[in-house]
Amino acid sequence: MPIVSPILRNPLADGRQSERAMMVRRGVQRLLMEMGTHVLPELSLATGRRADLVALTRQGDIWIIEIKSSVEDFRVDRKWPDYRLHSDRLFFATHPGVPAEIFPQDCGFILSDGYGAEIMRDAPEHRMAAATRKALMLRIARAGAARLLAAELAGVSVPVLDDESE
Numbered sequence: 768m769p770i771v772s773p774i775l776r777n778p779l780a781d782g783r784q785s786e787r788a789m790m791v792r793r794g795v796q797r798l799l800m801e802m803g804t805h806v807l808p809e810l811s812l813a814t815g816r817r818a819d820l821v822a823l824t825r826q827g828d829i830w831i832i833e834i835k836s837s838v839e840d841f842r843v844d845r846k847w848p849d850y851r852l853h854s855d856r857l858f859f860a861t862h863p864g865v866p867a868e869i870f871p872q873d874c875g876f877i878l879s880d881g882y883g884a885e886i887m888r889d890a891p892e893h894r895m896a897a898a899t900r901k902a903l904m905l906r907i908a909r910a911g912a913a914r915l916l917a918a919e920l921a922g923v924s925v926p927v928l929d930d931e932s933e
Contacts, residue, residue, distance in 0.1 A: 787836040787862060788819075794879030795820060795832055795860045798886070804830075810910055812853050813902060816846055820860075821907060828855040829895065829903060832877065835861045841869055853903055856890035 784792070792808060799806050803825050810821040820832040831854040835841045841859075850857050858875035861867075867887065870876050875890025895903070918925050 784834075785836050788834050788840075790881035791834050791836060791860050791862050791879040791884075792820065794881045794884040795834070795877055797882070798877070798879070798884035807907060807910055807914075810907065812850075813906070814849060814853075816849055818850060818853070821854075821903075823907060828892075829900070829907075830854055830856045830858060830875075830890070832858045832860050835859055835865060835870075838865060838869060841865070851893055853895065853899065855892055855894055857893075858886075858890050860884065 796806050796808070799820075799822050804822045806820055806822045808820050809817055811817050818831045819834040822830040822832060824830065831850045833844075833847050833850060835844070847857075847859075856875060858877050859870045860877040860879055861870075862879055862881075867876055867878070872888075873891060874888075875886065876888040877884050878887050915925055
């Protein structure tokens with residue numbers, strides 16, 4: 768099944784995300800939007816890995832937010848260290864039912880309740896290589912444009928942002 772499908776109720780949920788993970792994602796997306804940061808969920812990276820959320824800040828920094836819905840979800844995941852190569856900052860996001868102390872101290876930590884979220888620990892900066900940044904920026908732009916077109920073709924009204932609204 769494709770990651771983006773206009774048939775599903777939520778075209779960016781392909782059935783692999785739990786309701787709890789989607790709740791965490793909503794809260795984190797709301798926080799990032801309030802911060803003026805633009806977000807793409809479920810972005811495939813050059814390595815074939817798929818980041819839960821990729822955020823582009825006003826300054827041009829790229830953050831990856833890895834969502835964990837349970838202790839077991841964190842324990843079985845061994846791919847998250849690869850995300851450091853594709854971001855300037857790496858965060859974990861979860862809900863209040865998951866103990867914060869399980870997450871590495873050298874990553875940021877976001878707590879979400881679905882209605883909003885808060886950065887509880889900022890992520891240390893680790894700048895990407897210039898070539899990686901350029902490739903990822905192109906990937907973000909192409910994925911964003913493709914999703915916008917898919918939404919428009921599906922009849923979904925999408926607001927247009929200009930420089931003044933940012």
